[in-house]
Amino acid sequence: MEINVTVNGTVYQREVEPRLLLVHFLRDELRLTGTHWGCDTSNCGTCVVWLDEVPVKSCTVLAVMADGHRVRTVEGLADGAGLDPVQEGFRQCHGLQCGFCTPGMMMTARWLLDNNPDPSEEDIREAVSGQLCRCTGYENIVRSVRWAAEHEAAQEEVQA
Amino acid sequence: MQVPAQFQYEKATSVEHALGLLGKYGPESRVVAGGHSLIPMMKLRLAQPQALIDINEVEELTRISVEEHMLRIGAMVRHAELLSSAVAGEHFPIFHDAEKLIADPVVRNRGTIGGSLCQADPSEDLSAVFAAIRGEAVIQGGEGQRVVPIREFFTGPYETVVADGELLVAVRVPIRSSASAYQKVERRAGDWAVAAAGAELRLDGDTVAEAGIGLTAVGAANFHVPEAEEFLVGGPATAERFARAGEIAAEHCQPVADQRGPVDYKRHLAATLTARALGAALARWHGRHQEA
Numbered sequence: 001m002e003i004n005v006t007v008n009g010t011v012y013q014r015e016v017e018p019r020l021l022l023v024h025f026l027r028d029e030l031r032l033t034g035t036h037w038g039c040d041t042s043n044c045g046t047c048v049v050w051l052d053e054v055p056v057k058s059c060t061v062l063a064v065m066a067d068g069h070r071v072r073t074v075e076g077l078a079d080g081a082g083l084d085p086v087q088e089g090f091r092q093c094h095g096l097q098c099g100f101c102t103p104g105m106m107m108t109a110r111w112l113l114d115n116n117p118d119p120s121e122e123d124i125r126e127a128v129s130g131q132l133c134r135c136t137g138y139e140n141i142v143r144s145v146r147w148a149a150e151h152e153a154a155q156e157e158v159q160a
Numbered sequence: 161m162q163v164p165a166q167f168q169y170e171k172a173t174s175v176e177h178a179l180g181l182l183g184k185y186g187p188e189s190r191v192v193a194g195g196h197s198l199i200p201m202m203k204l205r206l207a208q209p210q211a212l213i214d215i216n217e218v219e220e221l222t223r224i225s226v227e228e229h230m231l232r233i234g235a236m237v238r239h240a241e242l243l244s245s246a247v248a249g250e251h252f253p254i255f256h257d258a259e260k261l262i263a264d265p266v267v268r269n270r271g272t273i274g275g276s277l278c279q280a281d282p283s284e285d286l287s288a289v290f291a292a293i294r295g296e297a298v299i300q301g302g303e304g305q306r307v308v309p310i311r312e313f314f315t316g317p318y319e320t321v322v323a324d325g326e327l328l329v330a331v332r333v334p335i336r337s338s339a340s341a342y343q344k345v346e347r348r349a350g351d352w353a354v355a356a357a358g359a360e361l362r363l364d365g366d367t368v369a370e371a372g373i374g375l376t377a378v379g380a381a382n383f384h385v386p387e388a389e390e391f392l393v394g395g396p397a398t399a400e401r402f403a404r405a406g407e408i409a410a411e412h413c414q415p416v417a418d419q420r421g422p423v424d425y426k427r428h429l430a431a432t433l434t435a436r437a438l439g440a441a442l443a444r445w446h447g448r449h450q451e452a
């Protein structure tokens with residue numbers, strides 16, 4: 001069937017089988033391979049993207065369910081002017097090693113900061129608790145998100 | 161790579177429309193809500209519906225409201241929305257206790273209340289929650305609506321009274337003076353329960369006037385334990401009696417051994433968590449009545 005999905009602000013019209021999963025639509029149809037695909041069982045969270053306003057596990061959403069909706073992937077995190085503070089935080093604080101979990105982690109982190117600009121360590125750990133990282137031991141992921149929170153607050157003060 | 165078998169897909173825009181589509185495609189069609197139980201089952205080919213009726217755009221199913229002394233939760237309300245609902249939490253704090261521990265925050269953005277109940281997995285937390293607080297399922301079919309107490313909703317593992325061609329539209333709970341709590345043991349963050357217990361209490365002075373006990377993942381018939389509830393009602397609300405109610409609950413469940421633990425451990429958890437949930441509900445009852 002024909003679907004129209006707005007991904008990172010661009011409308012894509014495609015003919016897809018109803019059984020196509022959103023993660024494969026993004027990766028194989030649109031070639032947006034920033035979104036990773038891991039466990040296939042909604043456990044690892046590497047496939048997390050935003051569907052409208054919230055992060056979801058795209059291996060457990062059908063592409064047809066996104067018809068008429070907005071999707072935001074890691075490719076849509078930076079706005080052209082530079083990296084998103086979350087991305088910069090992961091860079092500054094060594095928030096990744098192999099990088100496999102990173103796109104999903106950053107998408108959830110962005111959502112967390114939009115809803116809670118000053119999250120505690122516990123809030124951050126809770127937010128990514130459905131996402132696995134086999135490398136960092138999570139410490140540096142928490143630091144990266146805190147870095148982003150602090151720098152966003154500082155930026156806002158400068159702008160104010 | 162796990163790929164579901166082929167199926168036809170339709171987006172419903174209203175309850176009437178969804179019912180029409182269910183009628184059109186017949187018994188081999190299935191409703192998809194959050195899809196977080198159904199899509200994994202389709203990937204494993206444990207489910208192979210010929211048609212999927214998507215109810216994610218049915219606006220009328222997405223609301224939490226209070227109507228005629230009933231808290232009404234639409235079938236398409238997401239776990240995350242129930243967790244953050246002030247009105248639900250104020251009347252039934254058990255929802256917050258349970259929702260904090262259902263899956264993980266990202267899964268909770270997608271999974272729905274209706275999907276949880278209709279899935280009727282023996283480990284589904286909300287089944288025990290609604291059993292404890294005596295919720296009622298509002299089911300709609302071609303003939304109109306019917307209301308079924310949650311305690312009579314489940315007909316077996318993965319089976320409910322919702323018939324082919326019907327839709328669960330909401331769950332409602334009579335609002336009354338009571339206190340409730342939920343306690344769960346899981347192996348790791350976001351996992352299904354090894355065991356869990358929900359409790360609701362209403363006191364008359366120091367005497368238990370109403371008690372509800374729901375159990376998750378331990379094979380309690382219809383997710384609740386009337387024997388333990390009957391034991392409590394009419395007696396004092398003491399830790400000793402809560403412990404005894406827990407023992408009765410453990411005696412009346414049928415846990416099965418699996419990778420989450422052996423039978424005796426699960427029985428032990430059923431007893432302990434029941435007593436703790438009752439204790440937590442009692443503390444909330446007192447908290448509320450001291451403020452007043």
Ligand SMILES: Cc1cc2nc3c(=O)[nH]c(=O)nc-3n(C[C@H](O)[C@H](O)[C@H](O)COP(=O)(O)OP(=O)(O)OC[C@H]3O[C@@H](n4cnc5c(N)ncnc54)[C@H](O)[C@@H]3O)c2cc1C
Pocket residue numbers: 041042043190191192193194195196197198199235236261262263264267270271272273274275276278279283284285286322326327328329350351352353
């Ligand atoms: C990683 C992970 C961890 C989880 N952990 C937990 C946990 O700890 N505790 C817990 O309780 N649950 C847990 N769940 C399950 C989750 O809470 C829900 O069971 C799941 O999301 C089902 O809701 P859904 O909206 O996704 O339903 P779907 O998958 O869309 O549907 C499930 C079934 O219900 C039917 N159905 C759905 N809505 C209706 C309706 N309105 N009327 C009639 N039939 C309907 C469907 O046809 C299907 O048969 C977990 C899920 C995942 C993926």
Ligand code: FES
Pocket residue numbers: 036037038039040041042043044045046047048057058059060
């Ligand atoms: S690939 Fe989606 S959660 Fe692992």
Ligand code: FES
Pocket residue numbers: 095096097098099100101102132133134135136
């Ligand atoms: S950086 Fe390797 S899995 Fe997280």
